Amino acid sequence: MRRSLVYDLPTRVFHWLFAGLFLTAFVIAKTIDDESPIYSWHMLAGLTLSFVVILRIVWGFLGTQHARFSGFALNPFDLLAYLKGIVSGDKRKWAGHNPASSWAAIAMMLMALGLGVTGYLMTSGPNKEDFEDIHELLANGFIIVVIMHVAGIILHTMRFKEMIGLSMVDGKKENIAASDTISSVHNVIGIVLIALVVAFGLNLFKNYNSQTQSLNLFGTTLQLGENESGDEKSEGLEQSGDAGEKKEDDDD
Numbered sequence: 001m002r003r004s005l006v007y008d009l010p011t012r013v014f015h016w017l018f019a020g021l022f023l024t025a026f027v028i029a030k031t032i033d034d035e036s037p038i039y040s041w042h043m044l045a046g047l048t049l050s051f052v053v054i055l056r057i058v059w060g061f062l063g064t065q066h067a068r069f070s071g072f073a074l075n076p077f078d079l080l081a082y083l084k085g086i087v088s089g090d091k092r093k094w095a096g097h098n099p100a101s102s103w104a105a106i107a108m109m110l111m112a113l114g115l116g117v118t119g120y121l122m123t124s125g126p127n128k129e130d131f132e133d134i135h136e137l138l139a140n141g142f143i144i145v146v147i148m149h150v151a152g153i154i155l156h157t158m159r160f161k162e163m164i165g166l167s168m169v170d171g172k173k174e175n176i177a178a179s180d181t182i183s184s185v186h187n188v189i190g191i192v193l194i195a196l197v198v199a200f201g202l203n204l205f206k207n208y209n210s211q212t213q214s215l216n217l218f219g220t221t222l223q224l225g226e227n228e229s230g231d232e233k234s235e236g237l238e239q240s241g242d243a244g245e246k247k248e249d250d251d252d
Contacts, residue, residue, distance in 0.1 A: 002174065002175065003170075003172040003173065003174050004172060004173065004174075004176040004178075004180075004181040005171050005172050005181055005182055005183075005185065006065075006066050006095050006096060006167065006171065006172065006173050006176060006180065006181060006182060007066060007067070007096075007167055007168065007171040007172075007182075008063060008064045008067055008171065008182060008184065008185055008186040008189075008190070009171070009185050009186055009187050009189070009190030010059050010063060010067065010186055010189050010190045010193050011059070011063060011064075011066070011067040011171075012168050012169070012171055012190075013190050013193050013194060014052060014055065014056045014059065014193065015168045016168070017052050017194075017197060018049065018052055018053070018056070018108070018112070021045050021046075021048055021049040021052060022049055022108075022112065022142065022146070024041075024042075024045045025042050025043075025045040025046045025049060026139065026142075026143060028041055028042035028045070029042045029139065034225070035225070036225075037210060037213060037225060039224075039225055040208070040210075040213050040215075040224035040225045043119055043123065043215075043222075043224045044201075044204050044205075044208065044215070044224070046115055046116060046119050047116065047119070047120075047204060047217070048197065048200060048201050048204065049112055049115075049116065050112060050113060050115075050116030050117075051197065051200045052197055053109050053112045053113055053116075055193060055196065055197070056109065057109070059189075059193075063186075064182045064184070064186065065096070065180070065182055066095060066096030066097065066180075066182070069106075071096050071097070072096070072097050072102035072105070072106070073094060073096075073097060073098060073099040073102045074099070074102050074103065074106070075099070078099040079099040079100065079103060081099075082094075082098055082099040082100055083100070086155060086156070086159055089159070091160055093175065093176070095173065095176050095177070095180035095181075096180075098156070098164075100149075100152050101149065101152070101153075104145055104148065104149040104152070107145050108142060108145055108146070108149075111138050111141055111142045111145070112142070114134075114138045115135060115138050115139060115142070118131040118132075118134050118135040118138065119135060120222070122135060123215075123222040123223050123224055124220055124221075124222050153165050162174065171185065204217075208224070213225030
């Protein structure tokens with residue numbers, strides 16, 4: 001069967017960077033104690049994920065036909081029709097994102113930004129607890145959408161014998177009308193996207209102090225982990241002060 005190009009390289013690069021960074025942040029958060037120095041990498045991955053989403057939003061307005069948000073199938077009636085079609089066997093072709101993947105993509109991008117904002121507020125201010133529950137709620141909601149998205153891809157593949165998962169690897173789909181194909185892969189922009197993400201990640205690494213587990217982000221200091229040395233020092237000063245006061249009382 002003839003396979004035609006529908007997804008440009010920047011869209012596919014975003015897809016895999018998005019998936020990899022979220023999985024990294026989620027696994028660290030669920031398997032590493034928050035007092036461990038390794039836990040800070042959960043937040044570094046989360047910040048990089050937010051940066052990737054911002055780039056994707058820009059490409060959602062400037063990109064090719066199926067990369068643009070205007071090309072997403074976000075009509076609720078289309079979603080209902082698609083879900084019914086899974087059951088009935090309706091083989092309507094969607095050149096770009098089908099309704100289910102369109103809604104999933106929007107939901108995941110919004111939740112990723114929410115995770116970035118709440119994570120930032122948790123590390124830059126004194127009211128950490130106020131945002132911690134929201135952050136965890138978003139993370140759990142995110143993983144639910146991811147599971148549903150993957151399950152939907154598997155179900156679609158089994159139902160229609162169409163390997164739609166491969167479209168995010170080579171950018172191609174089968175039996176697509178000529179008017180729905182794209183003419184350029186935009187390799188240069190894809191490479192620029194990778195370079196920007198790498199540069200952002202290296203900048204985070206450069207400004208991250210592993211000893212204090214703090215990050216200087218655009219002039220703001222974020223405390224990414226428990227500063228044990230600082231806590232011990234503070235406790236030592238308090239104990240020294242208490243001892244001094246006790247000695248003065250004894251002298252009196």
